Amino acid sequence: MLWTVQAVAGMAFRAPPRLWLVTRGAQAVGDGDVSVTQAPLLGLGRVIALEHAELRCARIDLDPARRDGEVDALLAELLADDAEEEVAFRGGERRVARLVRRLPEAGCRETIEPARGRPFRLEIDGSGVFDSLVLRATERRAPGPGEVEIAVEAAGLNFLDVMKAMGICPGQGDGPVALGAECSGRIVATGEGVEGLRIGQEVMAIAPFSFGTHITVDARMVAPRPAALTAARAAALPIAFMTAWYGLVHLGRLRAGERVLIHSATGGTGLAAVQVARHLGAEIFATAGTPEKRAWLREQGIAHVMDSRSLDFAEQVLAATKGEGVDVVLNSLSGAAIDASLSTLVPDGRFIELGKTDIYADRSLGLAHFKKSLSYSAVDLAGLAERRPERIAALLGEVVDLLARGALEPLPVEVFPVSRAADAFRKMARAQHLGKLVLALEDPDVPIRAPVESGAAIRADGTYLVTGGLGELGLSVAGWLAKQGAGHLVLVSRSGAVSAEQQTAVAALEAHGARVTVAKADVADRAQIERILGEVTASGMPLRGVVHAAGLLEDGLLMQQTPARFRTVMAPKIRGALHLHALTRGAPLSFFVMYASGAGLLGSPGQGNYAAANTFLDALAHHRRAHGLPALSIDWGMFTEVGMAVAHEHRGPRLISRGMGGITPEEGLSALARLLESDRAQVGVMPMPSRQWVECYPATASSRRLSRLMTTQRAVADRATGDRDLLEQLASAEPSARAGLLQKFVRVLVAQVLRLPEGGVDVDAPLSSMGMDSLMSLELRNRIEAALGVAVPAALGWTYPTVAAIARWLLDDALAVRLGGGSGTDGSTASAGAFVHLLRFRPVARPRARLFCFHGFLARGLPFLVGEARVERCGDHRHVARSQPRLRRRAWQEIRPGGGLADSTPRGRTVCAHRVQPGCPVRHGDSRGARQSFWRAGSVGRLPVGRRLELF
Structure with a gap:
């Protein structure tokens, strides 16, 4: 990729091509695993976007689970030429990346680990995003009087669950979201006064929070499971058949020979209603949303099948009945379809509403149809269970009896393991299912979120290993660990404690009561790390925490980079992290912290190799968490007193002089302590002065990925106004005067970049002689591009080394078409x-x-x-x-x-x-x-x- 960028950027395109970096599973979306080997391309791509904005580098991440149609989706993305910088496809959905400001939450810290028989339930951590569905450890509740506890084997998914997960369920409060409302399983405990149910009995039940391994529920909401039914088929029956039976029999009073219109007849409730209507001897009219579903209904012997996504069904029903209509409508549609359905009813017809949208939206309903003496009833089983549980118990008994006698048959089901709950929710949301979707809960090794001990609980009987341990950052965190009571500190360093300052720092750590071991080793060498960890094991103080803070810099613009320079930077970061990851898997770690950098999260010109290495650390953190291992990658901004940026001859002072700000060591340690209490795999910690950021990197003003961080773009707006004035001046000026105007413009920009007074810039002197390095040249290029809206070559400072040469190039090349000519100095x-x-x-x-x-x-x-x-x-x-x-x-x-x-x-x-x-x-x-x-x-x-x- 480095060679590709260098080759393409070196071409003198009038309209540069766009660069797309395509990966598979490299982006962290939800709690899923990531491809750590491909992740460095993300960091490199973010640097490409800053150094070579003309390439409009975009990163597209394909679903790690290969899916049909992904090639078409990728092709559509390429042809759309969208402004999104980072796109990920997951489960057939297109996701876009946004960085957001967020303070780390305090409270219980969690890890992901196999359930191993512990109780858990499905929860939603962020409404509207199915990837936010998580399995979280929970406590079992002993049954009280009149209650039973059920070990759930399977649970039915209903559209109401989908609406809750999406945050659009009418009347949904602010409390815990109760996902799952029906299930089947075995009774494992009974409360006082329960009769007719026993421990070990296979049952089916109506209960909130059914998407969990154990639920405790009112015994009246439980019924024995017919022997012929599997757990999955039984879990799909209660709500669908109770809704259909209650709607058509209790409210609709449907009788033999009458006609019934059943909307959305291929869903669980729709198919149950078809069975109930046939059992009662009614003539069925049905609708469905796709040609395939309508064809399936016809194969089931239903003669009158229509489109639920069109209002034409009303005329078709009236035509099929010679203008008479139907006796009962079982409705699950909304909006104009309600009025159309009412028009199909005969006099004294009954309209049964299953939907909730129009009711909770308080939408009006025209009463003209009710001149025919119609009745309108709404089904609300949840409300009925709360107000009159005995009615629900009787209704459940009726349905189970019909199923046991064979009067009603099980519905077609598709079973998803609970680990793929998000896929099941997506399928129902897209109406791609036929019948019922069921989650299977019995999976003893499914990864779940479980609470762990506080990350800040540093133990006196534990060892804590810090790579880069004798660097300023390493000593800073080692000092914090010692103050927190760490018993044994192992500081890994390539050179050992060779300076007097380092020896003094080690003595200070020991003064806090910590035993300190300085281990001389190269973290990129597995054998050396293995030796150190063996010594830790032999010490009798088990390894409790790891802080990987080792790193090297080899800065340079991408046009100057080489594979060797990339290897130099990547070795301690990537190889070191991989060795620690592999060799500590069996250790009782409380934390595994990797010191990454904002260079990977945001991109940093001149640090393509460093950004790539740090995004690997981010991906490794997500990978470890997905496999139940502790991990936290912190993308630090620049430290003001310690760290490599400060030690670097130019980078730290240059950023500080531009008002970018930094993090003091005390602020960093405070953030570390708080993050160890949180439940995040990756967090960026940095000051984000959007105005200064946009001034240094103007292209970020229009970045969609950073749009929520760029709280102010006043400077960009002001500059744009001024630059329009410059273009207007150039257009109206005499050709002979344009060179002077552009020269003054470039001179001002150069002075801003070099932090010199305008008079201190010699227009004919090489920019390098005034102190402009490659990063400054990039900043100058960015400013010109943002100001004039022209593509500026990456090698601006090399090809046009003076203010005068840049101004002449702008006039005779970049702006020639817009201004309608060149400098006009002479005929030749x-x-x-x-x-x-x-x-x-x-x-x-x-x-x-x-x-x-x-x-x-x-x-x-x-x-x-x-x-x-x-x-x-x-x-x-x-x-x-x-x-x-x-x-x-x-x-x-x-x-x-x-x-x-x-x-x-x-x-x-x-x-x-x-x-x-x-x-x-x-x-x-x-x-x-x-x-x-x-x-x-x-x-x-x-x-x-x-x-x-x-x-x-």
Whole structure:
């Protein structure tokens, strides 16, 4: 990927291509596992987006569970050219990333570990997101008088559960969300006064919180399970059949020979209603939402089947009944479909409402239909159970008796293990199911969230290992651990305690009562880490906590980076973390903390390797948590007094001078203590002054991923206004005055970046001589792009090394089209400007022109002379003459006398080429046709493609 970015960024595109990084399972979505090996691409991509905004780098993460249609979804994403920077597909849904400000919650800390027979239940941690469904350990409640406790084997899913999880359930309060309302299982305990039920009996029940391994419920809500029914089939029956029976028999008074319209007849309640109607001898009219579901109903022998997603069913019902209509409507639709359904009723007809949406929304209902003496009834089993539980008990008994006698048959079911509850919820939300969906609860090894001891409970009988332990950050956290009562500290360092300051720091730790071992080791070497952990085991003080704070920097823009520099940075971060992860799996750890960096979370220009390494740590934290292991990755911002950013010669002071702010060691330790009490796998801790951030990296002002962090964009708005004024001034100014205006503009920006007074910037002096490094050059480029809305090459500071050169490039190239011409200084340069990007050739009878191609792919735009060729058409290698072009040393020397090129701008190159052949066609940058011509001409001439001509 590094080479790809370097190659693409080095091309002189007029309209740069977009770069997409496609991974599978690298993004952390919910509590699922992640692909740690692919995660570094996320951090690298965030840096690419800052260093090369022109590539509009987007990260697309495919579902780790390969799904049908994912290629189509990916293709649609690529073709849409959306502004989203990070997209993840999960369960057929498209998710987008947003960073949000959030204080870590205090309270009970949790870990994820196998249930191993412990009770748990399904809960929702964030309404509206099915991936927020979690299995959480819970306590069993002993049954009171008139109650029984059931060990749940299976539980039925209803649409009301989906609405609760989505946070759209009418009347839903602020208390715990009671997911699950029906189940089957075995009685494991009975309370005083319970008769007719015994321990060990297989039963089915109506009970809130049924998506749990154990529930305690009123014995009246429980009935024996018919022997012919499996647990899954029994769990699917109570609510569906009780609703249908209560609606059609008790309220609808449906009789043999009458007609009934059943909406959404392929759902659980719909299919139950079909059975009830047949049992009663009624004629059935049914609706369903898809052609497949309607075809299935017809296969079941239902003659009148219509579309529930269209209002045409009303006319079709009346037509089929010769204008008479139906006697009963069992309705689950909303809105205009209610009025249409009422229109199908005969005089004295009965309308039975199963839905809740219109009722809780207090929507009005036209009364004109009721001139026919209609009745309207609403079914609310939950309310009935609360107000008149004896009615529910009787209703449950009626249904179970009918099922036991074979008068009613079990519904078709699809069973999901409780570990895939989110998939079941999604399927029901999309109305993709037929019949009932059931969750199977019996899975002794399913991962659940369980409370653990407080992370801040540092033990005197435990060992705590800190990598990078003698660095400033490592000593800081070691000091905090010692003050908290840590018995044994193992400080891992590559060099050992060699300085007097380090030895003094170790003595201070021992003064707090901690035993301190300084272990000299390279964390990237597994054998050395294995040796240290073996010594910890032999010490008799078990390893209780790990803080991985080791790291190295090898900063440089991506165009300057090499694989070797990436390996240097990644070794201590990635290999060190992997070794600690693998070798401590059996240790009784209270915490496993990895010191990552905001460079990975947000991106940091000049730190592509560091960002990639730190996003690996983030992914490893999610991976460990998904496998029941403690983990916390903290993406720290810059520390003000300690850490690598402060030690770095330029980075720390540069960021501080721009008002970016930092974290004091005390603030960092306070945040660490609080995060150890929280239940997060990954948290970013950093000051986020949005105004200064946008000023340094203007492209982030429009970032959707950071939109919730960018609370103020005043500076960007003010700058945009000023820059519109500059463009207006340029457009209205005389051509000869434009160069001065642009030069002043660039000079001001350079002064801002260098923190110099404007008068201290020499427009003809190399920017490097005034102290501009590669990161500052990137910031200057970002400011120009944001100010003028033009694409600026990544090699701005190399190709145009002075203020004057940048201003001239802006005028004659970047803004030439917008301003309608160049600088207008003299005739020769003005005519040369016409060849800046592409000269459109005209076919001629006997072409003899030389083709000069200054290809941007190699050497970042240095000129290449392809040779003499007969050009008949523009940009098509098939029309380059097949005869060998004659490469002439003389021609090259004329273009570059003495091996140098005084003006490397497109205009300057064109002028030089015209010295050889006045008016010859010249191509700069890149296009498909010119690229093919370049390679073809080099091949025909037996020219090793890619060699610079000065080597000939």
